[in-house]
Amino acid sequence: MIMLDLQSETPIYMQLKNKIIEGIASKQLNPGDPLPSVRNLAQDLGINMHTVNKAYQLLKQDGIIHIHRQKGVVINPDGMPEADDSYVTLLKEQLRPLLSESICRGMGEEEILSYCKGIMEEIKKGGDKT
Amino acid sequence: MIMLDLQSETPIYMQLKNKIIEGIASKQLNPGDPLPSVRNLAQDLGINMHTVNKAYQLLKQDGIIHIHRQKGVVINPDGMPEADDSYVTLLKEQLRPLLSESICRGMGEEEILSYCKGIMEEIKKGGDKT
DNA sequence: TTGTCTGTTATATAATTGATATAACAGTTA
DNA sequence: TAACTGTTATATCAATTATATAACAGACAA
Numbered sequence: 001m002i003m004l005d006l007q008s009e010t011p012i013y014m015q016l017k018n019k020i021i022e023g024i025a026s027k028q029l030n031p032g033d034p035l036p037s038v039r040n041l042a043q044d045l046g047i048n049m050h051t052v053n054k055a056y057q058l059l060k061q062d063g064i065i066h067i068h069r070q071k072g073v074v075i076n077p078d079g080m081p082e083a084d085d086s087y088v089t090l091l092k093e094q095l096r097p098l099l100s101e102s103i104c105r106g107m108g109e110e111e112i113l114s115y116c117k118g119i120m121e122e123i124k125k126g127g128d129k130t
Numbered sequence: 131m132i133m134l135d136l137q138s139e140t141p142i143y144m145q146l147k148n149k150i151i152e153g154i155a156s157k158q159l160n161p162g163d164p165l166p167s168v169r170n171l172a173q174d175l176g177i178n179m180h181t182v183n184k185a186y187q188l189l190k191q192d193g194i195i196h197i198h199r200q201k202g203v204v205i206n207p208d209g210m211p212e213a214d215d216s217y218v219t220l221l222k223e224q225l226r227p228l229l230s231e232s233i234c235r236g237m238g239e240e241e242i243l244s245y246c247k248g249i250m251e252e253i254k255k256g257g258d259k260t
Numbered sequence: 261t262t263g264t265c266t267g268t269t270a271t272a273t274a275a276t277t278g279a280t281a282t283a284a285c286a287g288t289t290a
Numbered sequence: 291t292a293a294c295t296g297t298t299a300t301a302t303c304a305a306t307t308a309t310a311t312a313a314c315a316g317a318c319a320a
Contacts, residue, residue: 180308
């Protein structure tokens with residue numbers, strides 16, 4: 001069951017999008033797997049239908065899920081989109097301030113990389129950690 | 131000279147905060163160094179005084195800068211705050227979705243770590259890259 | 261003392277975003 | 291026919307972002 005933090009400064013629709021992506025990264029969700037309807041998921045999570053729809057629309061734009069008008073929502077059966085140049089550029093822009101502050105606070109390069117490694121292991125093992 | 135992207139979805143005050151932190155990480159700014167007054171910096175950047183003030187207040191809260199009522203603003207002369215548990219927790223929370231999507235898009239663990247390494251080298255060399 | 265600079269505080273406004281609430285539409289399926 | 295699907299259209303409300311003025315109190319120089 002997906003857990004959301006309604007008190008977080010991270011928007012709900014963004015948390016939901018991230019949870020689904022993390023589910024795919026951990027192989028708890030695989031290509032072709034169905035996702036709940038916007039109304040069902042909204043009710044299960046106790047949030048609004050449009051909030052779920054917003055997350056789904058973003059995932060659809062990125063090619064991570066497919067939405068068939070009345071058939072439902074599924075993880076892209078053809079697999080995930082590639083990490084192309086535009087994605088890598090965006091990734092770097094988002095990583096940079098995080099790494100900057102870590103260095104700023106005296107963390108060593110190996111220490112930071114070690115944390116990244118640890119997080120990636122957690123993700124692959126499907127650790128919720130929340 | 132600090133460059134801001136007024137069209138970015140990242141708030142201006144956050145961009146400014148990040149630029150200053152990056153300046154410290156790259157040792158272009160050092161403990162004890164003075165920063166411009168809120169009014170001067172605002173005028174130089176073509177933004178509002180309160181936007182600069184907001185960035186300064188956040189940096190002050192984190193112990194990264196000191197603000198003396200009429201003396202001015204300086205990089206914390208006693209050095210940077212430590213990367214304590216609460217910071218590391220926050221850092222992990224922010225890294226996790228970025229790393230998740232990278233894995234999701236088929237990037238390998240070494241590939242991702244290699245990008246992190248590259249970004250950290252750029253930071254240390256004071257590369258603006260913008 | 262006067263003037264100017266400093267950070268700070270207080271309002272006010274406007275645009276945008278996040279989230280919710282209803283309602284309706286068009287196609288599918290039981 | 292009835293129930294479900296994603297989608298679209300409004301509307302409302304709160305919070306955030308950024309701006310604009312204005313004033314205050316302490317410091318410092320002429």
